[in-house]
Amino acid sequence: MSCVAPSAPSRAEILSLFRSLLRTAQKFSDYNIREYAKRRAIDGFRLNRDVSDPSMASSAYSEGKSQLEVAKRQAVVYSLYAPKVKSVMDVKSR
């Protein structure tokens, strides 16, 4: 979309993206999708934690941004088709 030379995202920006992804993940009504989105966000950030090349970091960052938009949209769509029965994992055992 943009042709400006990518600059590496700052540490705060990255953590903020991570936090937004986790927050969005919590919005899914289905247990399995919720856990998947959370796991996917954590694994994705772990996978790229040692990326030092600025252009690699910035492409990973924009990939994360676009995934965040997908997740936000899907959370809304899935909420319209929320499962009628809770997952057994959602039933608190405490």
Next chain:
Amino acid sequence: MAFRAAMLRHIRVPVQNLTLKRPILQSWSFGNPTRSMSSHGDDHLDREEVIERVLSVIKDFPKVDPSKVTPDVHFQKDLGLDSLDTVEIVMALEEEFKLEIPDKEADKIDSCPLAIEYIVSHPMAG
């Protein structure tokens, strides 16, 4: 009709029953009647309880050695976690206490004492 009227004249509602009902109704309304229904003010969580719940959240975190967790640990220095883990822990605390901590505040929380302090002083923590 006449029978009905006769019956009604016979059946008497005991008056003392009505007066007895009052205290029952009062106790039904949200426990202590002098307490306001507002969630602000002196509704803060007990410090001891906050500490206990914060510690249990941290101990439940998979990468943490539960035996190392004390009320004054630093997430990165003492528990060997990184900044991503810290974000996860703060999110777990948000979930536990039903809070939403703004990014600015959440970035500052990097140790147990700060987390406890933030939650104790937060009026909506539950």
